[in-house]
Amino acid sequence: MSTEFVDGSLEADAWNVGAKVAGPVADDVDRRGRFPAEAVAAMREARLLSAMVPVALGGRGARLPEVSGAVRALAAHCASSALVFAMHQIEVAYLARHGHTDALAGMLEQVASKQLLLANANSEVGSGGDVGRSACAIEVSGDRFSLCKDALAVSFGAYADAVLTTARRHPDAAPDDQIMVVCPREGLHLEPLSEWDAMGLRGTCSNGFRLRAEGDTALIFPEPFSAIASRTGTPVTQVLLGSVWVGLAEAAAARAHAAVRAQARKHPGTRPVSALRLAELTTLLQQARAVVGAVARRYEELKDSDEVEGLGFGLELRNVKVAASSLALEVGNRALAICGIAGYLRSSPYSLDRIIRDLHGGTVMVSNDRLNEASAELLLVQKHI
Numbered sequence: 270m271s272t273e274f275v276d277g278s279l280e281a282d283a284w285n286v287g288a289k290v291a292g293p294v295a296d297d298v299d300r301r302g303r304f305p306a307e308a309v310a311a312m313r314e315a316r317l318l319s320a321m322v323p324v325a326l327g328g329r330g331a332r333l334p335e336v337s338g339a340v341r342a343l344a345a346h347c348a349s350s351a352l353v354f355a356m357h358q359i360e361v362a363y364l365a366r367h368g369h370t371d372a373l374a375g376m377l378e379q380v381a382s383k384q385l386l387l388a389n390a391n392s393e394v395g396s397g398g399d400v401g402r403s404a405c406a407i408e409v410s411g412d413r414f415s416l417c418k419d420a421l422a423v424s425f426g427a428y429a430d431a432v433l434t435t436a437r438r439h440p441d442a443a444p445d446d447q448i449m450v451v452c453p454r455e456g457l458h459l460e461p462l463s464e465w466d467a468m469g470l471r472g473t474c475s476n477g478f479r480l481r482a483e484g485d486t487a488l489i490f491p492e493p494f495s496a497i498a499s500r501t502g503t504p505v506t507q508v509l510l511g512s513v514w515v516g517l518a519e520a521a522a523a524r525a526h527a528a529v530r531a532q533a534r535k536h537p538g539t540r541p542v543s544a545l546r547l548a549e550l551t552t553l554l555q556q557a558r559a560v561v562g563a564v565a566r567r568y569e570e571l572k573d574s575d576e577v578e579g580l581g582f583g584l585e586l587r588n589v590k591v592a593a594s595s596l597a598l599e600v601g602n603r604a605l606a607i608c609g610i611a612g613y614l615r616s617s618p619y620s621l622d623r624i625i626r627d628l629h630g631g632t633v634m635v636s637n638d639r640l641n642e643a644s645a646e647l648l649l650v651q652k653h654i
């Protein structure tokens with residue numbers, strides 16, 4: 270194993286990959302809408318893909334706050350690379366916490382030994398962000414399963430070693446009676462259904478695909494999807510995607526900070542007006558950092574208790590998504606006002622073009638309305654906030 274990108278702490282290793290590899294090619298990845306292959310190769314070299322695999326199975330055994338730090342570090346350089354890393358870790362978390370068959374445990378071991386990259390195909394054409402229901406169903410014959418799903422968006426699906434997906438338990442099951450299954454590359458066929466010529470996060474290559482898969486039934490998670498989503502998938506998703514938006518906000522803030530200091534250097538002895546705007550921006554940035562950090566730590570406290578599935582923590586999880594995506598976007602907008610035309614230009618060192626386009630991904634990667642609607646309904650019946 271090379272040691273070029275390894276110095277011990279997960280966040281420091283991720284920062285290294287971001288600074289040395291992902292950042293320098295981020296504009297090219299964005300312009301061409303291409304997969305950040307060299308960033309993922311560097312993550313493999315640094316063994317970042319097995320960050321959440323238990324140490325006993327060859328991984329780093331990292332906890333959610335550490336992984337959140339690594340996602341932020343990558344996002345500060347290239348949000349597409351950070352999102353690939355974050356989405357992969359969400360799938361690893363499912364396997365690490367709920368992969369209670371030999372085949373699923375074997376897959377987890379291979380994530381560490383072969384640095385496999387895992388993608389996800391939960392959302393379906395026709396149901397948008399409502400991933401708690403499936404139209405497609407898995408079919409089982411003996412010890413083999415088969416599945417066909419029109420997936421709305423499968424980030425880096427064309428580059429992944431396996432895709433985790435949801436489906437109804439059998440062809441007569443209700444839409445919310447779902448299972449999750451791992452579809453390894455060898456039994457997987459992805460037929461493109463839509464292009465990914467997106468406004469931002471262009472390197473995630475999140476095309477829609479008709480997914481056809483077959484494999485061993487031991488690759489079906491034994492617990493219902495609703496249970497593993499509420500215990501693990503939702504908390505890990507909200508924290509790690511929130512970390513992408515925070516990392517982008519940090520990048521925007523860093524550019525605004527540099528611009529203010531440059532303005533101050535031009536007029537020694539005076540304080541530019543933008544310094545006050547920068548101070549205001551830092552309060553928003555701190556809120557964004559705090560909300561994600563607090564929920565990451567809270568998850569570690571609750572993950573082995575029933576409280577992780579409680580209504581109160583559910584509200585916190587929806588709020589962390591809504592808060593992090595909105596606050597981060599506001600930081601980006603304020604950074605633009607501070608940097609002025611230097612931030613608006615695409616070629617300037619203060620350019621916020623890619624960062625702000627990427628930040629809008631937080632708005633659509635499950636609509637805040639959908640989350641707030643769920644919270645509104647809960648708050649009508651809950652006696653205490």
Ligand SMILES: Cc1cc2nc3c(=O)[nH]c(=O)nc-3n(C[C@H](O)[C@H](O)[C@H](O)COP(=O)(O)OP(=O)(O)OC[C@H]3O[C@@H](n4cnc5c(N)ncnc54)[C@H](O)[C@@H]3O)c2cc1C
Binds near residue numbers: 356389391422470642
């Ligand atoms: C960069 C990117 C990468 C992605 N990668 C993946 C991936 O790898 N795997 C995957 O499975 N999916 C992926 N997705 C899809 C994502 O998870 C969401 O499913 C998708 O963004 C939702 O699309 P939508 O706008 O149709 O959704 P919706 O959430 O349905 O929102 C559309 C509109 O409907 C309104 N709306 C809908 N339902 C409600 C409701 N109940 N209450 C209130 N308002 C509602 C919303 O306000 C909004 O205006 C990705 C999306 C993006 C942007």
